[in-house]
Amino acid sequence: MAPINANDINDAKAFVPAKKVLPEVETEAANGNGNSSKGYSYETLLEIANFLLSRISVKPHIGIICGSGMGSLAESITESESISYEDIPNFPVSTVEGHHGKLVFGKISGVPVVAMQGRFHYYEGYPLWKCCLPVRVMKLLGVKTLIATNAAGGLNPSYKIGDVMIVKDHINMMGFAGNNPLHGPNDERFGPRFPPMSKAYNYEYRNIAKEVAKELNIDNIVKEGVYTCLGGPNFETVAELNMLKMVGVDAVGMSTVHEVITARHCDLNVFALSLITNECVTSYENNDEANHEEVLDVGRMRQDILRLFVNKLVERFALIEAKNP
Numbered sequence: 001m002a003p004i005n006a007n008d009i010n011d012a013k014a015f016v017p018a019k020k021v022l023p024e025v026e027t028e029a030a031n032g033n034g035n036s037s038k039g040y041s042y043e044t045l046l047e048i049a050n051f052l053l054s055r056i057s058v059k060p061h062i063g064i065i066c067g068s069g070m071g072s073l074a075e076s077i078t079e080s081e082s083i084s085y086e087d088i089p090n091f092p093v094s095t096v097e098g099h100h101g102k103l104v105f106g107k108i109s110g111v112p113v114v115a116m117q118g119r120f121h122y123y124e125g126y127p128l129w130k131c132c133l134p135v136r137v138m139k140l141l142g143v144k145t146l147i148a149t150n151a152a153g154g155l156n157p158s159y160k161i162g163d164v165m166i167v168k169d170h171i172n173m174m175g176f177a178g179n180n181p182l183h184g185p186n187d188e189r190f191g192p193r194f195p196p197m198s199k200a201y202n203y204e205y206r207n208i209a210k211e212v213a214k215e216l217n218i219d220n221i222v223k224e225g226v227y228t229c230l231g232g233p234n235f236e237t238v239a240e241l242n243m244l245k246m247v248g249v250d251a252v253g254m255s256t257v258h259e260v261i262t263a264r265h266c267d268l269n270v271f272a273l274s275l276i277t278n279e280c281v282t283s284y285e286n287n288d289e290a291n292h293e294e295v296l297d298v299g300r301m302r303q304d305i306l307r308l309f310v311n312k313l314v315e316r317f318a319l320i321e322a323k324n325p
């Protein structure tokens with residue numbers, strides 16, 4: 001490989017995708033691990049929520065975060081009103097292929113919802129609090145339940161590509177290193193300083209999801225397991241994957257955990273699912289390599305089933321919400 005020279009640095013600009021906007025760099029991340037003790041104030045988040053409320057006709061009850069390649073989940077939304085992230089003051093923008101970058105408001109089976117077509121990842125350069133900012137905005141909009149979806153690598157040897165894993169728990173690997181979306185001063189208006197996480201993934205909703213999977217005759221592809229999030233953007237080494245397997249991880253991804261922590265902190269009910277888009281490589285004899293194109297392809301392959309599944313879940317979760325207002 002030729003050595004890098006000064007001209008290459010200018011040429012490198014050509015590799016920035018033309019339509020994607022790069023995120024601002026968080027200069028306050030002075031401690032070197034990307035932590036930021038700053039976040040938007042309650043008032044700023046309220047301004048974002050009020051801006052959105054002034055542009056929509058129906059307040060959402062359920063929020064959906066669409067995982068990589070799963071943006072079509074928002075296509076079942078009727079009476080839809082979309083707002084691009086770049087048109088929302090103080091909102092981050094999506095920079096990843098397979099994440100469109102808009103909020104879609106409307107209804108699924110008559111239930112008012114908002115879907116994020118495009119989430120924010122730590123590896124894009126956003127601190128965790130900013131990745132999770134939309135969750136707090138959802139709370140301020142009146143959302144009661146969050147459905148988070150993601151694409152993940154399957155570590156459990158019984159999982160196949162295209163399986164759907166109901167998340168029963170997570171391991172917050174980034175949290176072990178002190179990186180947490182709740183890092184910094186706590187605003188009690190969102191939630192307590194020390195929120196519990198032992199019931200993070202709503203037990204009743206997980207059981208409903210299993211019932212719905214049976215009703216839709218997809219229970220053969222629906223599993224339940226433990227998810228972990230790593231910072232990315234690289235996929236894992238064989239040794240890393242074997243370590244994660246040893247500690248009880250069934251699927252590995254690059255999102256969701258911090259969103260769920262933020263959602264539970266502000267008392268949203270949480271349901272999460274992982275689409276298994278690749279089998280993790282846990283042996284040096286296996287020549288497969290994970291890649292984002294495959295992740296997006298599997299999302300496309302499973303889009304109809306996932307849409308049906310999530311639509312039914314919205315219907316059923318809304319019934320529970322109505323009983324416990």
Ligand SMILES: O=P(O)(O)O[C@@H]1C[C@H](O)[C@@H](CO)O1
Pocket residue numbers: 066067068096119121149150151152232253254255256291292295
């Ligand atoms: O947004 P999710 O968690 O679904 O995206 C996963 C993790 C990476 O962003 C990407 C890798 O292909 O898919």
Ligand SMILES: Nc1nc2[nH]cnc2c(=O)[nH]1
Pocket residue numbers: 151152153154230232234235236252253254277278280290295
């Ligand atoms: N970290 C991680 N994220 C993923 N997203 C989809 N597949 C994978 C994977 O194998 N590892």
